[in-house]
Amino acid sequence: MPPLSFRRLVLSCLTLLATSGCMTGPHNGTTTGDSVIGETFLFEGYYPEPSTPISLQVLRAPDLDPAVESHWQQFATAITTTTPTHVNRPEPLFHWSVTAAPVPNFLFAPRWPSGGLVKVRAIAMDPDGQTVLYTFDDITYPDCFAQNATQPWSTIGTECQGLGINRSALVSTRLNPVDRPVAERPQFLGRKSPGLGTAETEEYYDQIQAPETLDAFRATFGFASGDVTATYYNDGDLGLGREMHCKSFGVPPSMVGLACYVKNYGVLNGQPVFGGSSASALQDAVARTNSFATVAMTFTPPAGSPNSVKFMVYDAAGFLTPAAQLDNTGFNTFVPGNCLSCHGIKANYNAATNSVVGQAQFLPFDVFSFRYSTAAGFTHAAQADALRRLNHLVTLTGPTDGIREFIEGTYEPKPVWDVTAVANDTYVPPNWKNTKQKGLGLYRGVVKPYCRTCHMSSTDPNLDFLDQADFNSNSGAIKVDVCGVGHSMPNAEHVMKKFWNSGARAYLDMGLDMQSPCGP
Template identity: 35%
Template sequence: MARPSLHRGAMLKPHSSTAAACVLLTIAAACAPPAKLETRETRSATLASPREEAPEIPAAIDIQPANGTTFGGRTAERAVTFSGFATGAGVTIEVQVLRSPTVAIADTSWVTLATTVTEATPTTFNDPTPIFRWRVTATPGSTRWPLGGLMRFRTIATDAAGRKTALPFFDESAGLCVERLRARSWREVLAQCKSPFSPDLGGPITNQTRAAAIVSTGREPGNAGFTPPYLNRKGEITVEDTKAYYAAIDAPATLDEYKERFGFGESRGEVETTFFNAGDLGIGREMHCLESKDDVLACYVTNYGVDADGAPLFNGDPDAALDDAIARRNGFATVAMAKFGTKYNDPRGNDVQFFVYGADGALANEAQLDSTGQNKSIPNNCTNCHGGRYDTRTRRLTGSTFLPFDPEAFLFSERRGLGFADQERALKTTNEMIARAGAPPVAVQLVSGFYAGRSTNLDFIPAGWSGDEESKLLYREVYKPYCRTCHVSQVGDYAFMRIEDFKLEAAKTIESVCDDNQMPIAETTMAAFWNSPARAYLVNALGVSTPCAPKGAR
């Protein structure tokens, strides 16, 4: 495995609050007392992720921008350098862009942005057939490239006879593929590693329905004059409703009582892991899980990461947060769950239970899950990711589940005993407990895929997403990092066990992501999504033309 990459979290605006809060057990949800979000990227010089970092493509065969390349700052003045290669010298190259970001991709939809010719000097790359590089810089402007949105483009070669042909493009994530084939011919590298949305080198320019997209990260939901409705799909309930829920499930009044009720500290079967959740919370975490002989799974997590005043800090310094978690100091909230029985969605209800405890260990009635604090109600904010629905009339929660833990969403300490390799067995044990505890089919499928071999298969892609390279790319670069954590709690089409299920909901997906800015549903995950190449892959896979810009930036 290549050297682990370092997490580069999304830039989030600072916010403070005096509300009580917590952090859920899922990878995707968090809550805490005064919620603050750091105004810089989350970086670490010492913490490691098990995810491989894509290396750069060799300059001789690089094609820029790649589909999904991100650009910060304003688009109005942004100059973009386009480059690539063709198979002849002096070939005319046109860079074309959609005349409007909303127009459908068709033969008549394009306007020429810039023109150049290929170099006279050939380049070679593991092949006697030469290639000829070209390069041109142009400014698309904000009309064609809205701030925070996408711009679609294509490149065309015209030979001496006037014949026009298409030029290919890579995806931003293509570096790993190219690295594996580094000793092969440029022809083989291009054939195997170009984007699945790309035309072939020398292919026809007519009847194309896909095109590369560059991504503006100059605006994102939450900093564009519009605040997305984070974690609000299941609605809100009152504090009195939460108290009634706690009464219905006989919630332990303190964290110590919870631990005593479910046997923590008394069993050698207790599993413990410590990590920094870089995927969606930006905090350190100390996780404990215990499976009892009477088919009860219980887990609790204490969360770490505070500012200089001791207030909880989301997306702060990962080294400091994980140091606190390792030292068991400055814990600011603990959230606990319990699952009774091994059946998914027991119709009697309340087979899955949520408990929130403050820093003082007392049961809390509200849980702030993001910097805005829009939905603090328990258990409704939990069910946005854990699935299920709470009925305030019957005081029953049905359809909720534990969620598997994804190691690629975490950063691990490089201290002895605390790295991913050191904790891999404990994470496997925890995930297998979750799979046995009445998890829905898609969650069981994920756990089985992780652990089909001797070590964790972090590259697992289900059979329903493995039919072609396009499906694999969409799973690996969009669904897996930004959707899977919560959607593994689902059943039916929204479980997305197959690419066909995902595409069936294409209209709703584009509406939720690009139009309404409601998905991804958690604040940190949404920010990471909007600062990634994911939108470029999504619009191509779903066959839509949209600027996919934040609501407040339109």
């Protein structure tokens, strides 16, 4: 019996029809941080005929139409072996492999711009007819085969084909936009009221009657006791150590409000660092030392009324401050504008009334996107119930459909208010699940890690990304915002850096058929 890893590789190809074949490597979404010129990969797969030539081809430029045959160019060849492989079916498969470079030298540089994508495919040159081999996605490959290992091969093949179906994109992670000189970086958190400054923030604070100090805020909302607290590193958005405190409060007649404040940690040489060492930030957060700022929020019903959600920022000494730096550039420090970039993507600041209009949101706690300390009392397991209670409090703030469904899905089959409810990391909106891998690859590889946190705050169903059809309908804007010159999405610095260091652009390009180099 072959080793398990080998058997999975073979099974991935046996799942397809006997007259077809597959390329099992490299997967769609494979990344490299090396120079693309001369970069080699192991191309391999299976085909149901022996001694069959395999043509490895590359798109001459990543923005060309892959449906046009003349746009493809051969860069390497292989041949299937004469040794059959049998796994759970009588029909044999024959392995092929070759180590090759899609861009062997600088003369072929247009195939793969540094920092962008290259598109490749494999064709079996069978005398009975050429066959373009199927491909698989790096993000879904392991789980899909594990979940469907006992299913018929045809079922597994249907479930596990990749976003590109029969082509793959490889990703160069060089030239990340976040690593540019500060003046050339994208305008992070700049979609809400850019250009407004401290004077406007002070008028906003006057309008919402913000307490002048953190101590006064805590006293106003009764934080002396009874609050729910958790400590973590928010790797899914700003990249900071966080000490979160939330507490409900009564609002006559018979309504409930919510107040939260979060102390932020992550200092290097006396300066805040976003996306820095999670271990160092967590160590400070656990020790309750070196906090550099505190963000406070309140919700007062009814939801959606002007300033029903209020934002305040306090400095390291606990005094109200009119500027909040939420990334390493500090381009947009206006409060509440930079907060609304994620806490209400359909909400806006009205300078005429010094009010947040639309519907700002308390975001849910995406517990599996956090990192946790190993110190006693601060592990994920030790704080799981506190995080559940925090998510329950969010449900009291008039959440959007995206937020409500996320919380429900995270704790299903039990309601979040049930003390025995346990979080799971398997939530996918039903209208993505129903589209099999074409949906799961996009959702798990793009939406979940890089879009969901903010887009679930949308009151516009076209932008909450609960339905793949809505995501697809925004493909034009996504191509511009992600791959265009401005690189405005993802909108937070830490998330953008992670996005560009991942295979996400390959899933996005293949899933939306963007025909883009998606480079810097």
